[in-house]
Amino acid sequence: MTFAELITFCNPLSVHGKAPEEMGRLTQDSRSVAPGDIFIAVKGHSADGHSFIETAVEKGASVIISQKKNVPSQETALLVVDDTRSLIGPLAQKMAGQPAKQLTVVGVTGTNGKTTIATLIWQVLSKLQQPASLLGTVEKRFNETPGDSALTTADPIEIAKDMSRMVEMGSKFLVMEVSSHALDQKRTEGIPFYVSIFTNLSHDHLDYHETMDQYAQAKKKLFDSMESSGWAISNFDDPLGKWIVSDTPARTLGISLDSHATVYARIVQADESGIRVDIEDLQLKSPLIGTFNAYNAVQALVACTALGFDGIHVANALESCSGAPGRMERVNARENLETEPVVIVDYAHTPNALENVSSTLRELKEESQKLTILFGCGGDRDKNKRPKMAKIAEQYADRIVVTSDNPRSEDPKLIINDIVAGFQSKTVFYSHPSRKKAIHHAVGEASPNDIVLIAGKGHESYQEINGSRTHFDDREVARDALRKRSSSPSSKTGGGK
Numbered sequence: 001m002t003f004a005e006l007i008t009f010c011n012p013l014s015v016h017g018k019a020p021e022e023m024g025r026l027t028q029d030s031r032s033v034a035p036g037d038i039f040i041a042v043k044g045h046s047a048d049g050h051s052f053i054e055t056a057v058e059k060g061a062s063v064i065i066s067q068k069k070n071v072p073s074q075e076t077a078l079l080v081v082d083d084t085r086s087l088i089g090p091l092a093q094k095m096a097g098q099p100a101k102q103l104t105v106v107g108v109t110g111t112n113g114k115t116t117i118a119t120l121i122w123q124v125l126s127k128l129q130q131p132a133s134l135l136g137t138v139e140k141r142f143n144e145t146p147g148d149s150a151l152t153t154a155d156p157i158e159i160a161k162d163m164s165r166m167v168e169m170g171s172k173f174l175v176m177e178v179s180s181h182a183l184d185q186k187r188t189e190g191i192p193f194y195v196s197i198f199t200n201l202s203h204d205h206l207d208y209h210e211t212m213d214q215y216a217q218a219k220k221k222l223f224d225s226m227e228s229s230g231w232a233i234s235n236f237d238d239p240l241g242k243w244i245v246s247d248t249p250a251r252t253l254g255i256s257l258d259s260h261a262t263v264y265a266r267i268v269q270a271d272e273s274g275i276r277v278d279i280e281d282l283q284l285k286s287p288l289i290g291t292f293n294a295y296n297a298v299q300a301l302v303a304c305t306a307l308g309f310d311g312i313h314v315a316n317a318l319e320s321c322s323g324a325p326g327r328m329e330r331v332n333a334r335e336n337l338e339t340e341p342v343v344i345v346d347y348a349h350t351p352n353a354l355e356n357v358s359s360t361l362r363e364l365k366e367e368s369q370k371l372t373i374l375f376g377c378g379g380d381r382d383k384n385k386r387p388k389m390a391k392i393a394e395q396y397a398d399r400i401v402v403t404s405d406n407p408r409s410e411d412p413k414l415i416i417n418d419i420v421a422g423f424q425s426k427t428v429f430y431s432h433p434s435r436k437k438a439i440h441h442a443v444g445e446a447s448p449n450d451i452v453l454i455a456g457k458g459h460e461s462y463q464e465i466n467g468s469r470t471h472f473d474d475r476e477v478a479r480d481a482l483r484k485r486s487s488s489p490s491s492k493t494g495g496g497k
Helices: 003-010 049-058 084-095 114-127 156-168 180-184 212-224 291-306 311-318 351-364 385-396 412-420 435-445 474-486
Strands: 014-016 038-040 063-066 077-080 104-109 132-135 140-142 145-147 173-177 193-198 231-235 251-256 263-271 274-279 282-286 342-346 371-375 399-402 451-455 462-465 468-471
Touching: 003 063, 003 077, 003 084, 038 049, 038 084, 049 063, 063 084, 084 156, 104 114, 104 212, 114 132, 114 173, 114 291, 114 311, 132 156, 140 156, 180 212, 193 212, 193 291, 231 291, 251 291, 263 291, 274 291, 282 291, 282 311, 291 311, 291 351, 342 351, 342 474, 351 371, 351 385, 351 451, 371 385, 371 435, 385 399, 385 412, 399 412, 399 435, 435 451, 435 474, 451 474
Parallel strands: 038 063, 063 077, 104 173, 104 193, 132 173, 193 231, 231 251, 251 263, 342 451, 371 399, 371 451
Antiparallel strands: 014 077, 132 140, 140 145, 263 274, 274 282, 462 468
């Protein structure tokens, strides 16, 4: 891209300074600026890029794109625009060669189920021999090549870079999770979503959005921005399912397990072996457990048919799709299934997600089994959900273990205090700020064949404490607890009541 082309694309309010002889890459991080780069100043939730313009100039930026006329050097070109946040996505796509337009993009948004649905769609496409990539909370996939994922939805420059790599590797499809933060911050501007999916909306992220209405409005932006040629798929059993797609120009498909919608599905079987769902003239089988996973599987199937694939082929592929790691994932050693409690790790970190998983396990357990629920709440996040999650655990668990999640800058003991304030005075629970000790306690106290749910972190392989991330994987700790339990004399009868 030439400087003249950059000016034409940005359509600035004014242009100042010296035109650069050549331009480098686009960046919004002043720390990464190299000589010749284009620095775009974007105001974020906690920091304003305009405060780092001087640093970018000192590092040799050839062009500054800003909402303010405050470049400290006349040797540097300055483009003053109305809104850098709206510009960065389309500009990143333009400079990367418009990779989003060379991919058929599927976006999944909602409070719970995003990762599972996105992963299922990607797995189905891969089984159907389609070159497909994935961008999500758990991982990135460049066709079959894995990559690390730090955010549910990355920044626009990273997204464009990833998409460019996908196109180079021959991908035709991209399935991506789309967070409310990303939609509110316009990180997906410039991406033409052909299929968009709404899962559900429940209490989460109110530390950022402040109200449920603002949270819902952010989700709705994905559907409002679609084109008429696309498909908007929504869970009509959610109270906001119809509203979320009410203004979309796209063709709408409403799914329901309760009443007739565009797509009506009926659960025929739901037990520890998986689910079986009748969807009009199709039968869908899945090894995933629980009613909430029936919604996930149905929406994945509908999305794939919207992409043009035969429903029977999609259903056949889904039968062997395992979904996302850390979502209702059983971590037991198979040789000890008869003498071990059933240990399940799940990412449930919201009241709705915890209730979905807990109620499912409660329904599936036999009368002789006890259900232990271990959970915590993240620090520096919405405090209102802490007592709500306590009440949910209290409703479904036979044993409750409260511990830390990612305490971040908060004192784990104070977070635990906020949680236990939601219990009734007579409720018995065990608490410990060490998640490792809490997991060992939960596993050690369970009798053979009991169920232990370790909720909150799922696939995460770290714990964040005071700004530092250290390795911590619930699945690894749970397996270690099971090994220690199997070597204990009390393992044949369980460690407690």
